[in-house]
Amino acid sequence: MSSVFVTTKPIEIPKSVEVQLTEFGVFIKGPLGSLFQAIDAHNAKIVVSSDQLTIEALNATKQTKSIVGTLKALISNMIKGVTAGFEKKLLIIGVGYKAQAAGNILNLNLGFSHPVAYTVPEGIKVETPSTTEILIKGIDKQKVGQVAAEVRSYRRPEPYKGKGIRYFDEKVTIKETKKK
CATH class of the missing domain: 3.90.930.12 (Ribosomal protein L6)
Structure with missing residues (x-):
C-alpha cells in the first residue's frame, strides 16, 4: 500500500x-x-x-x-x-397565492384551478409564519434543499411580473414587455 x-x-x-x-x-x-x-x-x-x-x-x-x-x-x-440544523426560506409572490402547513402536508394555492398538496418527507419540518412565507427546516442539508426545490418547482418566478415561489435571497430580473 x-x-x-x-x-x-x-x-x-x-x-x-x-x-x-x-x-x-x-x-x-x-x-x-x-x-x-x-x-x-x-x-x-x-x-x-x-x-x-x-x-x-x-x-x-x-x-x-x-x-x-x-x-x-x-x-x-x-x-x-x-x-444547528439547516433551513431554507421561500417567498410566495402573487395575488391570491398562499401556503398553509398542516402536519406533514403543505397546502399551496398558486393560481391553478386546484390546490396543490405537497407531502413533506420524513425528517423535514415545514412552517408557514405567514401565508406568503415558507420555512423548511431539517438536519440533512441535501434533503432540505431538495424539498425547497420541489416546492419552488410548482410555480417558478416568471420573468414579466415576478409572480411565483422564490428563495428568500433570490433576485428575479423583470423583462420588459414588447412595445408596438
Missing part, C-alpha cells in the same frame, strides 16, 4: 456530537438527530481523535483527492446539521 495523504484541515467535533465509524461509513449523532454517510474504503480512511476528525486519501490520484474533499464537506455539513 502506498503512503497516506492527509486533507488540509481536520474537522472539529463539538462536545455534543458523537462520531462512530463502521466498516460501511460514518454515523454522526447530535442533539437534533443522527445521520449516516457511506464511505468508499478504497479511496479514503477516516481517523477520529477525541475532538477532531481527519480524512486521509489512500493514494494521490486526482479522483481520490476529489472524493476526499467531497467527503470532508459532507461530514462537515452532517456535524453542522445535527448541532
Whole structure:
C-alpha cells in the first residue's frame, strides 16, 4: 500500500456530537438527530481523535483527492446539521397565492384551478409564519434543499411580473414587455 495523504484541515467535533465509524461509513449523532454517510474504503480512511476528525486519501490520484474533499464537506455539513440544523426560506409572490402547513402536508394555492398538496418527507419540518412565507427546516442539508426545490418547482418566478415561489435571497430580473 502506498503512503497516506492527509486533507488540509481536520474537522472539529463539538462536545455534543458523537462520531462512530463502521466498516460501511460514518454515523454522526447530535442533539437534533443522527445521520449516516457511506464511505468508499478504497479511496479514503477516516481517523477520529477525541475532538477532531481527519480524512486521509489512500493514494494521490486526482479522483481520490476529489472524493476526499467531497467527503470532508459532507461530514462537515452532517456535524453542522445535527448541532444547528439547516433551513431554507421561500417567498410566495402573487395575488391570491398562499401556503398553509398542516402536519406533514403543505397546502399551496398558486393560481391553478386546484390546490396543490405537497407531502413533506420524513425528517423535514415545514412552517408557514405567514401565508406568503415558507420555512423548511431539517438536519440533512441535501434533503432540505431538495424539498425547497420541489416546492419552488410548482410555480417558478416568471420573468414579466415576478409572480411565483422564490428563495428568500433570490433576485428575479423583470423583462420588459414588447412595445408596438
